[in-house]
Amino acid sequence: MSRxxxxxRNIGRTRNIxxxxxxVLDGRTRQQLCFLDKVEPHATIGEIxxxxxxxxxxxxxxxxxxxxxxxGKSLRDDDVLQNLPVGTTATIYFKxxxxxxxxxxxxxxxxLGPLFIYLLFYFRAPYIYSHQDVFTSSPYSVVTLxxxxxxxxxxxxxxxxxxxxxxxxxxxxxxxxVRNCVYYWAFSAWLAFYIxxxxxxxxxxxxxxxxxxxxxxxxxxxxNFSIHVALNNLKAEGGPKCRRFPHPTKNPFTWxxxxxxxxxxxxxxxxxxxxxxxxxxxxVALFTFLAFIQMTIWAKxxxxxxxxxxKDYPQLRMPIIPLLL
Amino acid sequence: MSAPAMGTTKTAHSDVAPxxxxxxxxxxxxxxxxxxxxxxxxxxxxxxGLVRAxxxxxxxxxxxxxxxxxxKFFQTGALLEVSGIVPSSVVLTGFxxxxxxxxxxxxxxxxxEVQNEDSVLLFVSAWTITEIIRYSFYTFSLLNHLPYLVKxxxxxxxxxxxxxGVTGELLTVYAALPYVQKTGLYSVTLPNKYxxxxxxxxxxxxxxxxxxxxxxxxxxxxxRQRKKVLCHVEEYKTE
Numbered sequence: 001m002s003r004x005x006x007x008x009r010n011i012g013r014t015r016n017i018x019x020x021x022x023x024v025l026d027g028r029t030r031q032q033l034c035f036l037d038k039v040e041p042h043a044t045i046g047e048i049x050x051x052x053x054x055x056x057x058x059x060x061x062x063x064x065x066x067x068x069x070x071x072g073k074s075l076r077d078d079d080v081l082q083n084l085p086v087g088t089t090a091t092i093y094f095k096x097x098x099x100x101x102x103x104x105x106x107x108x109x110x111x112l113g114p115l116f117i118y119l120l121f122y123f124r125a126p127y128i129y130s131h132q133d134v135f136t137s138s139p140y141s142v143v144t145l146x147x148x149x150x151x152x153x154x155x156x157x158x159x160x161x162x163x164x165x166x167x168x169x170x171x172x173x174x175x176x177x178v179r180n181c182v183y184y185w186a187f188s189a190w191l192a193f194y195i196x197x198x199x200x201x202x203x204x205x206x207x208x209x210x211x212x213x214x215x216x217x218x219x220x221x222x223x224n225f226s227i228h229v230a231l232n233n234l235k236a237e238g239g240p241k242c243r244r245f246p247h248p249t250k251n252p253f254t255w256x257x258x259x260x261x262x263x264x265x266x267x268x269x270x271x272x273x274x275x276x277x278x279x280x281x282x283x284v285a286l287f288t289f290l291a292f293i294q295m296t297i298w299a300k301x302x303x304x305x306x307x308x309x310x311k312d313y314p315q316l317r318m319p320i321i322p323l324l325l
Numbered sequence: 326m327s328a329p330a331m332g333t334t335k336t337a338h339s340d341v342a343p344x345x346x347x348x349x350x351x352x353x354x355x356x357x358x359x360x361x362x363x364x365x366x367x368x369x370x371x372x373x374g375l376v377r378a379x380x381x382x383x384x385x386x387x388x389x390x391x392x393x394x395x396x397k398f399f400q401t402g403a404l405l406e407v408s409g410i411v412p413s414s415v416v417l418t419g420f421x422x423x424x425x426x427x428x429x430x431x432x433x434x435x436x437x438e439v440q441n442e443d444s445v446l447l448f449v450s451a452w453t454i455t456e457i458i459r460y461s462f463y464t465f466s467l468l469n470h471l472p473y474l475v476k477x478x479x480x481x482x483x484x485x486x487x488x489x490g491v492t493g494e495l496l497t498v499y500a501a502l503p504y505v506q507k508t509g510l511y512s513v514t515l516p517n518k519y520x521x522x523x524x525x526x527x528x529x530x531x532x533x534x535x536x537x538x539x540x541x542x543x544x545x546x547x548x549r550q551r552k553k554v555l556c557h558v559e560e561y562k563t564e
Contacts, residue, residue, distance in 0.1 A: 199516035282521035 020081055020090055024052055027070045027093040039081065039090075046077035048092070062171040065095040100171035107161035109181050114188035115154040121192035122147045133198045140202045142210050146195050146279050149217055150188075153271065156221060164232050191283040203280040213278035220271035226253035227264035245306050245313060258314075259322035261303040265295040266320055296320050358467050360405065365460040367399035372453045375446075389433070389445045396449065399456075400429045425452070428494055432529075435510060436501040444500060448493025451486045458482055480551040487547070491540055498529050505529060 020041050024034040034055050036048070049061035066075045068084065070093040081090060101109075122143075126134045138144070194200065203209040227246075234246050248257040256263035272288040299319035307313050318325060371392045378391035389396075404426065407419040433445055462479040465471040504510070511525040 194515075194520045194522070197515060197520070200520055201516050201518055204518060280518070280520060282519040 020088055022090045024092050024094050027095045033094055041082035043081050045075045045079045062100040063097050065097050067093045099174040101177055102171055106172050106177050110184050111154045111157045113185040117189050118150050118192040121196040142202050160228050164228050187287050194281050194283055195279050210278055213274045216274040217271050220267045223253040224264050224267035226251050230254050245310050261306055261317050261319050262299040265299050361460045361464040368453055368456040371395050385446055387441050389440050400425055432498055432501050436504050438504045439497055439500045442500050444493045444496030448490045451490030455486050480554055483547050487544055495533055498533050
């Protein structure tokens with residue numbers, strides 16, 4: 001072969017658009033799993049996945065993790081074959097991500113559980129408390145209020161999951177869902193147990209405490225919902241290619257965007273904190289604390305992503321707590 | 326649990342590979358050497374204390390009291406290993422150390438009635454021998470002069486010591502149960518202002534149950550390490 005430059009060789013390549021041969025190897029064993037002859041160069045990875053699926057019925061595209069280098073980054077579904085550093089033969093490594101579940105199903109499982117479990121405790125179903133307390137009700141209004149708040153919180157989340165959210169990835173691994181569900185379900189059982197217990201002690205500062213906490217709870221729930229709608233509209237307007245970061249809108253709840261990158265998390269923490277104060281229940285406070293830690297981690301990640309991607313990102317904004325965190 | 330810290334995975338690999346690993350800097354190495362020497366010495370003190378007390382009394386009974394203070398000091402001191410300076414898995418080491426500290430303070434120290442139990446001697450002996458070997462292993466490794474005997478001991482003794490220690494620990498927790506239930510130690514009941522309850526008795530039972538999934542995992546992990554480290558010795562014999 002004559003000494004052509006990389007550039008010259010590749011000019012020839014793009015002009016002479018030939019078909020590409022794709023072989024899919026197992027990432028661990030390097031065994032050839034699939035051989036695709038005469039693939040169009042403008043085919044996407046998503047299409048490769050569909051072709052692979054034809055040979056392996058159980059391995060639907062969402063389960064496939066394809067890479068050019070077994071230790072490298074995963075390829076995206078919208079990557080085009082000819083834009084990747086492959087020659088006329090593309091070697092792609094495959095990994096099975098395990099059974100996947102769609103995001104909507106994930107959220108349904110995670111939220112329906114706590115919704116019904118809490119109600120079981122509220123109505124004092126048998127075998128939870130002592131025999132004489134079965135199907136009795138608490139004399140305290142705050143207990144009924146707490147039930148209403150908790151139930152509305154999860155109904156709101158379910159509505160959002162079904163109607164509002166638009167998810168970028170399609171699915172989540174089954175193992176993760178099981179883990180998440182166990183966490184949500186167990187925790188809601190634990191806190192519902194104490195709030196609806198026959199020996200429950202109402203808040204120390206009485207109605208004043210309950211009412212103020214309730215007001216803040218409602219405001220935070222509305223705020224959280226507003227942010228989700230705003231984020232969703234952002235995705236709807238821009239589409240996957242056009243990347244913009246969220247801004248405050250006419251809705252006063254979105255003005256928190258002046259101060260934080262992830263006001264939805266801020267409002268969520270606020271809602272749970274006010275719920276803790278309203279019920280004056282330590283397990284709820286513990287749940288709030290753990291949720292706060294997790295959401296702070298997510299918020300920091302998101303904040304970093306925004307800051308890196310947008311040079312005009314507002315300096316004033318903090319990840320989750322205005323001016324502080 | 327009484328097994329030697331799992332966190333030696335990376336150190337173990339350094340025994341296998343003849344090339345120099347990306348170790349800590351000079352200052353960190355000095356700190357680590359001093360730490361490991363002190364810990365080796367500490368556990369030797371406990372070992373000697375046990376032997377002397379046994380010889381003086383003539384029986385195995387009640388030897389805990391003779392080494393109570395150094396045991397608490399050096400076992401709690403192991404918390405420094407979770408600092409992350411030591412090149413080992415923070416999660417595994419942390420878990421090990423926390424469970425040991427839990428047993429030392431939250432069970433043996435807190436429930437005075439179990440201190441005379443033979444099961445206490447069982448796990449204390451297991452820990453003592455394990456830690457002497459483990460810390461001397463680290464010391465020698467850091468100084469790049471690891472005698473094969475020490476390496477062999479570190480990856481062989483656990484086969485007996487780990488089950489021995491676990492048995493001692495479980496028996497001790499089991500012995501503590503009636504006293505905890507009777508006195509309501511570390512427990513909170515309803516009703517109270519913060520609508521919270523905690524039953525230490527149930528917690529201890531759950532702790533015992535957790536040994537069932539965890540102990541085999543750690544034990545087989547060590548066995549795999551053993552195979553990896555000791556079977557390569559013909560090729561990479563260290564001085």
